[in-house]
Amino acid sequence: MGTLIIVLTYIAYVFIVVVYTIKIVAWLKLPPHIRWDLYPVIHEENYRYGGSYYEQPEWWTKPRPRNTWRSLFYSLKDNFYMGEYFNRNRTYWLCLLPWHLGFIFIITFHILCFFAAVTMVGGLEITAGSPQLLGKGFYYLLLLTGGVAFVAGTFGSIGMPIVRLADRGLRTYSMPMNFFNYFFFLVVYGSGLFAWLMLDPTLEEYRAYWLGLITLTPPELHPLTVLHIVLFDIFLIYLPFTRSTHYITRILAYYFIRWDDEPNLPGGKMEKQIASLLERKVSWEGKHIPSGKSWAEAATESGLPETKKDTP
Amino acid sequence: MKKNFHIDDFTHPGGQVTELDPAELSPLPPPYDKREKPPIRKLTDEQSTRMDASLDGVVAIGLTPPKSPEEEKAFIDKFLAGIEKLFSTDDNWTFLQPLVHTLEYCVKCQICSDACPVYVSSGRQDIYRPTMRPELFRRIVSTYIKKEHPLLRKIKDSDIDLNWQTLARLGELAYRCTLCRRCAQVCPLSCDNALISREIRKVFSQQMGIAPKEIHEKGSVQQLRVGSSTGMTPAALRNILEFAEEEIEEKTGRKIKIPVDKKGADILLIHNAGEFIAWPENLEAFAIILDAAGVDWTLSTEIAGYDSVNYGVWYDDFQFARVAIRQSQAARALGVRKISLGECGHAHKAGIVVADRVLVGDLIIPRESSLPLLEEIVLSGRIKFDPSRNHFPVTLHDPCNMVRLMGIVEPQRRILRKICPQFREMTPHGVENYCCGGGSGFAITQSTNFPDWRNSVSGRMKMKQILEAFQDAPGPEVKKYVCAPCSNCKGQFRDMFEYYDVWEKSGILYGGLVELIVNAMADLKKPFIQWEWH
Ligand code: SF4
Numbered sequence: 001m002g003t004l005i006i007v008l009t010y011i012a013y014v015f016i017v018v019v020y021t022i023k024i025v026a027w028l029k030l031p032p033h034i035r036w037d038l039y040p041v042i043h044e045e046n047y048r049y050g051g052s053y054y055e056q057p058e059w060w061t062k063p064r065p066r067n068t069w070r071s072l073f074y075s076l077k078d079n080f081y082m083g084e085y086f087n088r089n090r091t092y093w094l095c096l097l098p099w100h101l102g103f104i105f106i107i108t109f110h111i112l113c114f115f116a117a118v119t120m121v122g123g124l125e126i127t128a129g130s131p132q133l134l135g136k137g138f139y140y141l142l143l144l145t146g147g148v149a150f151v152a153g154t155f156g157s158i159g160m161p162i163v164r165l166a167d168r169g170l171r172t173y174s175m176p177m178n179f180f181n182y183f184f185f186l187v188v189y190g191s192g193l194f195a196w197l198m199l200d201p202t203l204e205e206y207r208a209y210w211l212g213l214i215t216l217t218p219p220e221l222h223p224l225t226v227l228h229i230v231l232f233d234i235f236l237i238y239l240p241f242t243r244s245t246h247y248i249t250r251i252l253a254y255y256f257i258r259w260d261d262e263p264n265l266p267g268g269k270m271e272k273q274i275a276s277l278l279e280r281k282v283s284w285e286g287k288h289i290p291s292g293k294s295w296a297e298a299a300t301e302s303g304l305p306e307t308k309k310d311t312p
Numbered sequence: 313m314k315k316n317f318h319i320d321d322f323t324h325p326g327g328q329v330t331e332l333d334p335a336e337l338s339p340l341p342p343p344y345d346k347r348e349k350p351p352i353r354k355l356t357d358e359q360s361t362r363m364d365a366s367l368d369g370v371v372a373i374g375l376t377p378p379k380s381p382e383e384e385k386a387f388i389d390k391f392l393a394g395i396e397k398l399f400s401t402d403d404n405w406t407f408l409q410p411l412v413h414t415l416e417y418c419v420k421c422q423i424c425s426d427a428c429p430v431y432v433s434s435g436r437q438d439i440y441r442p443t444m445r446p447e448l449f450r451r452i453v454s455t456y457i458k459k460e461h462p463l464l465r466k467i468k469d470s471d472i473d474l475n476w477q478t479l480a481r482l483g484e485l486a487y488r489c490t491l492c493r494r495c496a497q498v499c500p501l502s503c504d505n506a507l508i509s510r511e512i513r514k515v516f517s518q519q520m521g522i523a524p525k526e527i528h529e530k531g532s533v534q535q536l537r538v539g540s541s542t543g544m545t546p547a548a549l550r551n552i553l554e555f556a557e558e559e560i561e562e563k564t565g566r567k568i569k570i571p572v573d574k575k576g577a578d579i580l581l582i583h584n585a586g587e588f589i590a591w592p593e594n595l596e597a598f599a600i601i602l603d604a605a606g607v608d609w610t611l612s613t614e615i616a617g618y619d620s621v622n623y624g625v626w627y628d629d630f631q632f633a634r635v636a637i638r639q640s641q642a643a644r645a646l647g648v649r650k651i652s653l654g655e656c657g658h659a660h661k662a663g664i665v666v667a668d669r670v671l672v673g674d675l676i677i678p679r680e681s682s683l684p685l686l687e688e689i690v691l692s693g694r695i696k697f698d699p700s701r702n703h704f705p706v707t708l709h710d711p712c713n714m715v716r717l718m719g720i721v722e723p724q725r726r727i728l729r730k731i732c733p734q735f736r737e738m739t740p741h742g743v744e745n746y747c748c749g750g751g752s753g754f755a756i757t758q759s760t761n762f763p764d765w766r767n768s769v770s771g772r773m774k775m776k777q778i779l780e781a782f783q784d785a786p787g788p789e790v791k792k793y794v795c796a797p798c799s800n801c802k803g804q805f806r807d808m809f810e811y812y813d814v815w816e817k818s819g820i821l822y823g824g825l826v827e828l829i830v831n832a833m834a835d836l837k838k839p840f841i842q843w844e845w846h
C-alpha cells in the first residue's frame with residue numbers, strides 16, 4: 001500500500017506539472033494578435049481612473065512609464081480575494097472563495113510538507129513541543145494550511161452546487177460536469193477533514209507520508225489517511241482536464257490581451273512580426289475577400305468590383 | 313414571472329425565442345415611465361416572409377430562409393467551414409489568442425450579465441446575456457468542429473442541433489451586442505464575450521458575405537469605392553466646406569479658409585464624414601479653434617482620407633485593414649507629420665489602436681486623438697474664454713471606444729471643468745460608462761424595426777443616466793446639454809431623443825465638445841450653440 005501511494009503521488013505530480021506546462025506553452029504560442037486593450041490598464045501611471053498614454057499630445061514622443069510590480073500584485077491578489085465576485089454576487093463569493101482557498105491551501109500544505117520532510121531528513125523535529133523554533137514553526141504552519149484547506153474546501157464544495165442551483169442564470173449555464181466536480185472535490189476535502197479531525201489531529205501522518213516520499217520508504221499509515229491521499233492524487237491528475245489552468249491563464253490574458261498596449265513603432269520587433277503575419281494566406285470565402293492571397297494583398301487590393309476614385 | 317429559459321429554445325425551428333414585454337423593460341424616470349406606444353413595431357406580413365425575425369421579432373440582418381433542404385445544408389456547411397477558419401493562424405491570427413482564451417476559460421459564473429446594459433435594460437432577458445452567444449458558439453465547436461464524443465458532450469452539456477434557423481438567430485444575436493465590452497471589463501478571468509459577438513459577425517461577413525447593408529454595402533464598401541461611407545464624394549466635400557466657411561463667417565464674423573490637401577501640413581485632421589452632413593457645426597468649431605490657435609493642419613480629399621469611420625472594426629478584419637491602410641496612405645500622400653482624429657469614438661479606437669498592428673513600413677504614421685490637442689489649446693491660454701457663456705447644465709457622455717477601450721478619460725473633463733460651470737458627471741462614468749446604445753454599427757442601422765429596439769433597449773440605460781444627471785432641473789424650461797464627443801453616439805442621441813420626445817419633455821440638446829469650446833470663446837459676438845437646432 002505504502003509503495004503504491006508513493007508511486008501514485010509521483011505520477012500525479014509529474015502529470016499535473018507536465019500537462020499544465022503544455023497548456024500554458026500552447027496558450028503563449030498563439031500568434032500575436034491585433035490590439036484589444038481594455039482600461040484600466042494597471043501598469044499605466046493613471047490607472048486609478050483608467051487613463052492611458054493616449055491622453056498626452058504626441059504620445060509617441062513621451063515616456064510611457066510602466067509599473068510592473070503594481071500590475072503583478074493586482075493580478076495575483078485576485079486569486080486570493082476575488083474582488084469582482086465580492087462586489088457583484090456576495091452569496092456566490094461566499095462559497096466560491098472558500099472553494100478556491102481550499103485548492104490554494106491544499107497545494108501550499110503539500111509544498112510545505114515537502115520542505116518539512118526535507119528538514120526532517122536533516123534532523124529537525126517537527127512537533128508542538130520541538131526544541132527548534134523552525135520545527136515549531138513548521139508544525140503550526142502545516143496545521144494552519146492543512147486545516148484551512150480541509151475546512152474551506154469542504155464548505156465550498158457543499159455551497160457551490162447550492163448557489164448554482166438556486167440562481168436562475170447559473171442554473172441555465174451549469175453542466176453535469178460542474179456537479180461531478182463539486183461532488184468529487186467534496187469527497188477529497190471531506191476525507192481529508194475527517195482523517196484530520198478523527199485520526200490525526202497533529203497531521204503527523206502527513207509528515208510521515210512526505211518523509212516516505214522523499215526517502216522512498218513506504219510509510220505505515222491509517223487506511224483513511226491512505227484513502228484521502230489516493231483521492232488527492234486522483235484529484236491532481238483530474239485537475240488539468242478542468243478549467244483550473246485559469247489560475248494562470250487569467251493572468252496571462254491580463255498581460256497579453258487586456259493590458260497589451262505596446263505600440264508598433266517603426267523599425268521595432270513588433271513591426272517585423274506583423275509583416276510576417278501579413279504574408280500568411282487567407283482562405284475566407286466571402287466574395288469581397290480574394291481567397292488564396294496573402295493578408296497584405298487582400299488588404300491592399302480591395303477585392304471589390306469598383307475601386308476607382310471619384311475625382312472632383 | 314419570467315419563464316425558465318433553456319438553450320434548446322434557441323434551436324427549435326419556428327416560433328420566436330423571446331417576446332419582449334414592454335412591462336419588463338427597466339424603468340425610466342418620469343415622465344418617461346408611462347408606456348405610450350409599443351416599444352417595438354411588429355414586422356409587416358411581407359417582411360416576415362422575407363426575413364427571419366425568430367430571435368426577438370427584430371431585424372438587423374434579416375436572413376431569407378433557404379428554399380430547399382440542399383440550400384439549408386450548403387448554408388450550414390459553409391458556416392461551419394467559417395468557424396473552423398477562426399481557429400487557423402493563417403485566417404485569424406488577428407484574434408486567435410483572445411478567442412481561444414474566452415472559449416476555454418469562461419466558467420459561466422454570470423458576473424458579466426449584470427454589467428451588460430442590453431441584458432439589464434431588456435428586463436434581464438436570458439437571450440441577451442453576454443454569455444449566450446459564447447455558449448452557442450462553444451456548443452457548435454464541440455459538436456461540429458471538435459466533434460467530441462456524444463458522452464463527453466452530455467457531461468459538458470455542449471450538444472447543439474444545428475439548423476438554418478438556429479444560425480439565423482445566432483447571426484441576429486451577434487447584432488444585439490454593442491461591443492461596448494463592459495462585460496469583459498468585469499470578467500475575473502479576462503474573458504471577452506464581446507469579442508465572440510465580433511467573431512460570429514466575422515464568420516457571417518468574411519465567410520458568408522452577410523452583414524447589415526448599412527455597415528457593409530452602404531458602409532465600408534462605399535467608403536472604399538467613393539471615399540466616404542456617407543456616399544459623399546470629394547467634389548461634394550469641397551462644396552460642403554465652402555458652405556461651412558460661409559457659415560463660420562456668418563456666425564463669428566471670421567473669414568477662415570479650411571485647408572484642404574495642404575502638402576506638408578503638420579496635422580491631417582480626419583473627421584467622421586457624418587459630421588459634414590449632419591453636424592457641420594462640429595467641423596466648423598474645429599476650424600475656428602485650430603485657426604485661432606495657429607495650428608498648421610489640413611483635411612484630405614483622398615479615398616477614406618476625409619472619413620475617419622472604419623466599420624470593419626465591428627464586423628470584418630479585411631474591410632478594417634483596407635480602410636486603415638487607405639487612411640494612412642492619404643496621410644503619406646500629403647506628407648503630414650501626424651494624423652489627428654476628430655470626435656468619433658470608434659474611429660479613434662480603430663485608427664489609433666487597432667490599426668496599430670496592421671500598418672507596417674512607411675504606413676506607420678503617428679496617430680493621435682484630437683482631445684489632448686484641444687486640451688492643450690484650451691488650458692494654454694492661447695484663446696480667451698468666458699465660461700459664463702456656457703452657463704447651463706452640461707453632462708458628458710463617455711464614448712466606450714475612446715474611454716474604456718483606449719483610456720482617454722481626463723482631457724475632455726479638464727476642458728469641461730474649465731469652460732462649463734455647471735458640468736456634472738453621469739453615474740457611472742469614465743471607463744465604467746454605459747454605451748449610448750448605438751455602438752458597433754447600431755446607430756447607423758435603420759432597417760425595419762431595429763431602431764425601435766435600439767432606442768428602447770440598447771440605449772435605455774444611457775437614457776436613464778442622462779435624465780438622472782439632470783434631475784435637479786428636469787423640465788424643458790431649463791436648457792441642458794449632453795456633450796458627446798463622438799459622431800456615432802450623436803447619431804444615437806438624435807434618434808433616441810426624438811423617439812422619447814426629449815427636447816419637448818426635458819429640453820435636452822446633444823452636441824460635441826468643440827461646440828462648447830467655441831461657444832465659450834470670449835471674443836465671439838454671438839453664441840455658437842444654436843438651441844433651436846435641437
Ligand atoms: S465571461 Fe467571465 S464573468 Fe462572464 S460568465 Fe464567463 S467567466 Fe464569468
Ligand code: SF4
Pocket residue numbers: 427428429430431441442488489490491492493494495496505506509
Ligand atoms: S459588449 Fe456590451 S452589449 Fe455586448 S454583451 Fe458585453 S456588455 Fe453587453
Ligand code: SF4
Pocket residue numbers: 490491492657658710711712713714746747748749750751752755798800801804
Ligand atoms: S456608439 Fe458611442 S457609446 Fe456606443 S459603443 Fe460606440 S463609442 Fe460607445
